[in-house]
Amino acid sequence: MKINKLYLALFIFALIAPAALYPVFLMKVLCFALFACAFNLLLGFVGLLSFGHAAFLGTGGYVTGYLMMNAGVTPEIGIICGTIAAGILGAFYGKLAVKREGIYFAMVTLALAQLAFFFYLQAPFTGGEDGMQGVPRGHLFGFIDLSDNISMYYFVLAVFIFGFWMIHRTIHSPFGQVLKAIRENEPRAISLGYNVNDYKWVAFIISAALAGLAGSTKTLVFQLASLTDVHWHMSGEVVLMTLLGGMGTIFGPLLGAGAVVTIQNYLSGGELGNYVSIIMGVIFVVCVLAFRNGIVGEINKFVKKNFGH
Amino acid sequence: MATFLGINLFGLSGQLLVGLINGSFYALLSLGLAIIFGLLRIINFAQGALYMLGAFFAWMALQYMGINYWAALILVPLAVGVVGILMERYLLRPIANEDHLYSLLLTFGLALIMQGVFTQMYGSSGMSYAIPDALKGGTRLPFMYLPNYRAWIIVASLAVCFSTWWMIEKTKLGAYLRAGTENPAMMQAFGINVPLIVTLTFGFGVALAGFAGVMAAPVYSVSPEMGSNILIVVFAIVVIGGMGSIGGAILTGLAMGVVEGLTKYFYPEASTTVIFMVMVIVLLVKPAGLFGKEA
Numbered sequence: 001m002k003i004n005k006l007y008l009a010l011f012i013f014a015l016i017a018p019a020a021l022y023p024v025f026l027m028k029v030l031c032f033a034l035f036a037c038a039f040n041l042l043l044g045f046v047g048l049l050s051f052g053h054a055a056f057l058g059t060g061g062y063v064t065g066y067l068m069m070n071a072g073v074t075p076e077i078g079i080i081c082g083t084i085a086a087g088i089l090g091a092f093y094g095k096l097a098v099k100r101e102g103i104y105f106a107m108v109t110l111a112l113a114q115l116a117f118f119f120y121l122q123a124p125f126t127g128g129e130d131g132m133q134g135v136p137r138g139h140l141f142g143f144i145d146l147s148d149n150i151s152m153y154y155f156v157l158a159v160f161i162f163g164f165w166m167i168h169r170t171i172h173s174p175f176g177q178v179l180k181a182i183r184e185n186e187p188r189a190i191s192l193g194y195n196v197n198d199y200k201w202v203a204f205i206i207s208a209a210l211a212g213l214a215g216s217t218k219t220l221v222f223q224l225a226s227l228t229d230v231h232w233h234m235s236g237e238v239v240l241m242t243l244l245g246g247m248g249t250i251f252g253p254l255l256g257a258g259a260v261v262t263i264q265n266y267l268s269g270g271e272l273g274n275y276v277s278i279i280m281g282v283i284f285v286v287c288v289l290a291f292r293n294g295i296v297g298e299i300n301k302f303v304k305k306n307f308g309h
Numbered sequence: 310m311a312t313f314l315g316i317n318l319f320g321l322s323g324q325l326l327v328g329l330i331n332g333s334f335y336a337l338l339s340l341g342l343a344i345i346f347g348l349l350r351i352i353n354f355a356q357g358a359l360y361m362l363g364a365f366f367a368w369m370a371l372q373y374m375g376i377n378y379w380a381a382l383i384l385v386p387l388a389v390g391v392v393g394i395l396m397e398r399y400l401l402r403p404i405a406n407e408d409h410l411y412s413l414l415l416t417f418g419l420a421l422i423m424q425g426v427f428t429q430m431y432g433s434s435g436m437s438y439a440i441p442d443a444l445k446g447g448t449r450l451p452f453m454y455l456p457n458y459r460a461w462i463i464v465a466s467l468a469v470c471f472s473t474w475w476m477i478e479k480t481k482l483g484a485y486l487r488a489g490t491e492n493p494a495m496m497q498a499f500g501i502n503v504p505l506i507v508t509l510t511f512g513f514g515v516a517l518a519g520f521a522g523v524m525a526a527p528v529y530s531v532s533p534e535m536g537s538n539i540l541i542v543v544f545a546i547v548v549i550g551g552m553g554s555i556g557g558a559i560l561t562g563l564a565m566g567v568v569e570g571l572t573k574y575f576y577p578e579a580s581t582t583v584i585f586m587v588m589v590i591v592l593l594v595k596p597a598g599l600f601g602k603e604a
């Protein structure tokens with residue numbers, strides 16, 4: 001019951017938030033939150049650290065951007081296609097990556113993402129260093145004009161809630177229980193007869209597709225798909241968001257994304273703009289050394305200690 | 310111009326040389342990673358940043374203190390090694406018993422900090438470092454022109470790689486190292502100071518990156534981003550070779566440099582991605598890597 005109240009409160013907050021906060025900022029937070037939630041599905045619930053999730057974010061973005069600009073599709077079709085494209089890429093990359101474990105998994109995903117980066121750098125349709133600029137937002141279902149930031153915001157919110165719900169359903173399904181079993185004790189999961197690699201693979205595809213969904217939506221919001229989204233820096237950023245918020249928690253990535261986007265927005269405006277990378281690095285180090293459970297993890301621990309049974 | 314079967318030998322051998330040089334750097338970096346991995350079971354994401362640090366230290370030493378290339382070749386790896394030792398002792402050791410993913414994230418954070426600091430101080434455009442006088446000029450071979458400095462990179466890197474291999478495989482110190490890789494607890498029980506060996510190993514692995522940085526300073530421009538670009542390629546190489554053997558790390562590094570060089574000649578569009586493609590193939594055919602021992 002308690003958790004339901006929390007969801008309701010967050011939902012109401014999200015509904016009225018544009019009245020108080022800049023909608024583009026909120027949309028950015030929601031896109032990155034979805035990205036981080038998708039990433040966390042893999043890290044927090046299967047124990048796989050992917051260092052290449054930018055490839056899926058970028059693929060979603062580029063495919064949606066390309067279709068919106070050249071095929072004149074409606075935004076929902078563009079987003080669905082971007083998501084599917086990222087899912088297909090995830091199926092290939094995931095099949096390869098789940099062959100290795102632990103740090104090798106991280107290195108394989110990073111290298112594969114770099115492959116995608118070079119592909120998008122050289123491919124003729126991406127606009128190279130400039131990226132795709134001026135992607136139209138279009139009319140949702142053909143009649144809702146999304147060029148208005150407020151209607152765009154509610155659309156992004158709906159996409160986010162859908163993605164969040166998907167992840168929630170995945171985690172709490174029998175499939176999700178097997179994923180957790182793999183995380184906790186892989187040899188035992190194998191001995192119980194589960195084909196561990198297939199489970200990891202499916203989780204990877206879901207995670208990649210949802211990261212693509214985040215990327216597609218982000219492209220519509222900013223009307224831009226660029227190399228920044230496929231750069232390894234972006235893969236690192238999503239790791240940071242999840243780590244900071246609390247990996248393996250439901251709300252951690254949401255909070256982490258909010259915090260990181262806020263920090264970036266705050267810094268890029270002021271004279272500290274050049275220090276973003278250093279500050280991100282410092283947060284990484286501090287999180288790892290002193291704060292491994294992340295914000296939500298620490299709150300949970302605190303609540304359990306003081307109000308638990 | 311010398312041609313054979315329609316292949317321009319001049320251009321081909323030029324690209325092969327570039328490939329061998331890149332391969333030397335790949336070998337030095339993946340060797341460092343493999344040594345560190347052997348004992349600490351972690352991947353040092355900061356290896357690329359420490360390579361960059363090596364190049365910048367060499368540049369700064371020349372610029373501000375007038376320390377020449379030859380002195381830098383000795384002093385800079387030592388300095389980078391000290392940075393590594395401090396990193397291991399004060400940052401990595403406290404979390405040594407946690408999940409190794411945390412050490413990876415920690416080194417990633419450190420890499421971001423180092424890269425950010427140097428971008429802040431020197432911008433991202435890059436500095437040039439003059440080739441030392443003794444190695445200026447080149448030799449004209451029948452089929453190509455061989456710049457002396459480039460020949461020196463290959464010879465010196467191979468010498469360092471080979472002596473490292475020899476030290477680990479053939480000396481008593483190396484035996485400690487290999488024993489520590491197998492079973493650190495048992496080695497501690499025999500009265501060997503394992504934490505000290507771990508620290509020194511990390512320092513040495515990192516010093517190799519520093520050495521590569523000094524070597525690289527005169528051929529590539531000294532820029533904050535030089536480390537991260539090469540590191541991702543080196544990771545792919547580590548996956549290709551597997552980290553089971555020291556010799557394997559060296560060989561794979563060199564071979565991948567050559568493969569890259571050949572691709573640059575025959576199909577330039579794929580030269581940035583060919584190593585990743587090889588990685589994909591290796592993952593499909595032999596997931597443990599060419600020299601990998603683990604299942």
